[in-house]
Amino acid sequence: MVAAVRRIKDNALSLTFLILFVASVCGQAVAGLLDYNDQQAAAGSEPVSLLDYVASSSFAVDVAENWQSEYLQFFLFIMMTVWLVQRGSPESKEPGEEGAESGEQQRIGRYSEDDSPAWSRAKGLRLWLFSNSLGLVMGAVFVLSWLAQSVAGQAAYNAQRLTDLRDAVSWGAYVTSPEFWNRSLQNWQSELLAVLSMVVLSIYLRQRGSPESKPVGAPHASTGVEG
Amino acid sequence: MPFAVPMLAVLTVAGCAVDTTSPARAAERFHAAIAGRQEDSACAMLARRTAEKLPGPGQTCADALREVKLGPGGRSTAVSVWGEEAQVRLTGDTLFLHRFSDGWRIRAAGCRPVRDLPYECEVED
Numbered sequence: 001m002v003a004a005v006r007r008i009k010d011n012a013l014s015l016t017f018l019i020l021f022v023a024s025v026c027g028q029a030v031a032g033l034l035d036y037n038d039q040q041a042a043a044g045s046e047p048v049s050l051l052d053y054v055a056s057s058s059f060a061v062d063v064a065e066n067w068q069s070e071y072l073q074f075f076l077f078i079m080m081t082v083w084l085v086q087r088g089s090p091e092s093k094e095p096g097e098e099g100a101e102s103g104e105q106q107r108i109g110r111y112s113e114d115d116s117p118a119w120s121r122a123k124g125l126r127l128w129l130f131s132n133s134l135g136l137v138m139g140a141v142f143v144l145s146w147l148a149q150s151v152a153g154q155a156a157y158n159a160q161r162l163t164d165l166r167d168a169v170s171w172g173a174y175v176t177s178p179e180f181w182n183r184s185l186q187n188w189q190s191e192l193l194a195v196l197s198m199v200v201l202s203i204y205l206r207q208r209g210s211p212e213s214k215p216v217g218a219p220h221a222s223t224g225v226e227g
Numbered sequence: 228m229p230f231a232v233p234m235l236a237v238l239t240v241a242g243c244a245v246d247t248t249s250p251a252r253a254a255e256r257f258h259a260a261i262a263g264r265q266e267d268s269a270c271a272m273l274a275r276r277t278a279e280k281l282p283g284p285g286q287t288c289a290d291a292l293r294e295v296k297l298g299p300g301g302r303s304t305a306v307s308v309w310g311e312e313a314q315v316r317l318t319g320d321t322l323f324l325h326r327f328s329d330g331w332r333i334r335a336a337g338c339r340p341v342r343d344l345p346y347e348c349e350v351e352d
Contacts, residue, residue, distance in 0.1 A: 162312035
């Protein structure tokens with residue numbers, strides 16, 4: 001019992017976000033269904049069930065377009081903070097530390113420690129893969145989500161075009177259409193603004209106790225310090 | 228990540244078009260009924276909103292269909308199905324259909340393309 005409570009407390013951040021994510025997706029499914037059926041009624045069509053709705057291209061494109069932008073945001077943040085710095089931001093390394101850093105700094109190869117992951121002691125492809133695994137996974141999920149958005153988006157777009165008595169379009173025509181880019185860019189701009197806000201506001205503002213913030217008393221000019 | 232992959236797979240396949248035969252048959256049956264002067268049967272294949280909109284004052288749906296004088300449909304040459312919507316091209320006509328719980332019904336028929344604008348249809352909802 002004590003061990004179970006300890007395990008939950010040790011993973012409270014992940015568990016809380018997992019619960020919030022599942023609750024949000026369920027809420028989106030229900031709200032989306034009500035909205036979809038409202039449109040169905042207006043078009044003289046029959047309402048669909050929750051199961052049919054969550055399997056529809058309409059739900060899929062709404063989910064995927066948000067996923068791709070979130071993973072793009074983290075992918076860019078992870079990769080750009082390797083090479084670019086922001087003086088005063090706890091999200092940044094110190095100016096002068098730009099780059100992939102030395103083996104000693106990264107504790108790889110002969111600099112690895114007893115409790116280092118096994119692949120940090122490897123060489124060649126395995127070490128490269130593990131050294132870039134976070135960016136690779138975030139980038140891969142972004143690409144897959146964006147692809148899913150394009151496929152589901154084409155299906156939803158074409159269903160609407162047929163409803164409007166227009167010809168359906170090919171996947172190639174869809175991914176070069178204003179509809180696809182409007183969906184993508186409206187998500188990207190908000191994600192990029194959020195990252196910009198985090199990087200810049202964290203120079204001057206504090207959140208006591210949060211590792212995403214500098215300590216309250218840390219000077220504005222100090223970089224890479226998390227409280 | 229182990230969670231994301233199956234979710235993405237589901238998302239990727241969602242909305243894939245499958246059965247093109249049923250809407251094609253519905254479109255051909257509709258035109259066959261008109262060619263056989265069975266306008267009542269043809270009216271029964273229309274979507275409710277289309278059937279309601281078609282007749283003028285004092286007309287029945289069958290009267291209105293007779294008046295429209297749709298040309299011969301012919302065999303289907305191309306079918307496009309996306310979700311609950313379908314477009315069936317016959318050799319002599321283009322039709323738009325919607326899938327209801329009792330099957331495919333005709334939303335629009337006697338349609339001519341107008342560049343990338345909506346088709347102009349003799350019968351539509």
